[in-house]
Amino acid sequence: MTQRFRQFFHPDIALDVGTANTRIHVRDKGVVLNEASVICIGQPGQTQRKADAPQSVGAEAKRMLGRLPGHIEGVRPIKGGVIAHFAETQRMIRQFIGTARAARAVPSSPRVTVSVASSATQVERHAIREAVHAAGAAHVTLLEKPIAAALGAGLSTRDGLGTVVVDIGAGTTEIGVVAFGSVAHKTSARVGGDAFDNAIISYMRRTHGLLIGEHTAERLKQDIGCAVSDGREIRLDIIGRNLLEGIPRTLGISSHEIFEALKDPLNQIVSLLKGALENTPPELAADIADRGIVLTGGGALLRGIDQRLANETGLRVLVAANPMTCVVRGTGIAIDTLGPYAFE
Numbered sequence: 001m002t003q004r005f006r007q008f009f010h011p012d013i014a015l016d017v018g019t020a021n022t023r024i025h026v027r028d029k030g031v032v033l034n035e036a037s038v039i040c041i042g043q044p045g046q047t048q049r050k051a052d053a054p055q056s057v058g059a060e061a062k063r064m065l066g067r068l069p070g071h072i073e074g075v076r077p078i079k080g081g082v083i084a085h086f087a088e089t090q091r092m093i094r095q096f097i098g099t100a101r102a103a104r105a106v107p108s109s110p111r112v113t114v115s116v117a118s119s120a121t122q123v124e125r126h127a128i129r130e131a132v133h134a135a136g137a138a139h140v141t142l143l144e145k146p147i148a149a150a151l152g153a154g155l156s157t158r159d160g161l162g163t164v165v166v167d168i169g170a171g172t173t174e175i176g177v178v179a180f181g182s183v184a185h186k187t188s189a190r191v192g193g194d195a196f197d198n199a200i201i202s203y204m205r206r207t208h209g210l211l212i213g214e215h216t217a218e219r220l221k222q223d224i225g226c227a228v229s230d231g232r233e234i235r236l237d238i239i240g241r242n243l244l245e246g247i248p249r250t251l252g253i254s255s256h257e258i259f260e261a262l263k264d265p266l267n268q269i270v271s272l273l274k275g276a277l278e279n280t281p282p283e284l285a286a287d288i289a290d291r292g293i294v295l296t297g298g299g300a301l302l303r304g305i306d307q308r309l310a311n312e313t314g315l316r317v318l319v320a321a322n323p324m325t326c327v328v329r330g331t332g333i334a335i336d337t338l339g340p341y342a343f344e
Helices: 002-009 059-064 088-101 120-132 144-153 191-206 214-224 254-259 264-276 281-289 305-313 323-337
Strands: 014-016 021-026 032-038 039-042 055-057 072-075 111-116 139-144 162-169 173-179 184-187 235-242 248-254 293-296 317-319
Touching: 014 120, 014 323, 021 088, 021 235, 021 323, 032 059, 032 088, 032 323, 039 059, 039 191, 055 059, 059 072, 088 120, 088 305, 111 120, 111 144, 111 323, 120 139, 139 144, 139 184, 144 173, 144 184, 144 323, 162 264, 162 281, 162 317, 173 264, 173 281, 191 214, 191 248, 191 254, 191 264, 214 235, 214 248, 214 254, 248 254, 254 264, 264 305, 293 305, 293 323, 305 323
Parallel strands: 014 111, 111 139, 162 293, 293 317
Antiparallel strands: 014 021, 021 032, 039 055, 039 072, 162 173, 173 184, 235 248
């Protein structure tokens, strides 16, 4: 009875603070918040404290990026899957938990389990724990992302069979071999959706002399981006600033050009995956050959990336259902299914 009473007033919630998006999952309610990890803060004057400056967070703040006046600063406080700006991260998480609380999805002082990059240092893990505590959590535990991603993809992590999960986020790509509820082998690199966008921006500047912003690069990636050259030609008109003339120009871009632009970051992911497979314990090799590789994260939605990785490794590659929310859903599942040894 006491345990049920505590769970009613302090239910476990799962939190995924990603480079691009922050998500909250609540037991018995599912994903109750999915917002961009962006915060806009008014720059304080001589007598104005920064804490009192007006601000916006989430999707509203993301729409403002690139259009902000001089007295407003747009910050993406998470870089490469870890905290780059502590105060802004704490404030952003507080706002998001407050939004969920206002919708009666989360009460005050919840117990929070946070997904964390498997490559995060102890200092980085301490920082995320402290930021969530400061945002109003009563208790904070950490769970490594490969385990969360595997659970969110519908895989069992408690049996002895090895599973390879490739989570391609905005800031990092994490590869984990999961067995017995723990990570048998892990590797990561700071390449993901943001690297895709930057590669497209660089390509447009280098090849067409056109300067485009993050929103346009993301649109090109999502609408006509591809990881394999499959013969299908899709075109999209975009507007950017001509670097020679300094004025806006409209240009038609083909999917083949975006394929060329994405070659370098995709090659990095392929190399990372091959390295992980080479260093996987041999006892798990048969399991991996049988079960294949599972893709999660927003990068898994890039057209043809499963085919590209399958061609490069000779293994079966599957994209998880709803890959963008696998980590937060898996963190929620872990709260109910994994023993305490799985958490920090």
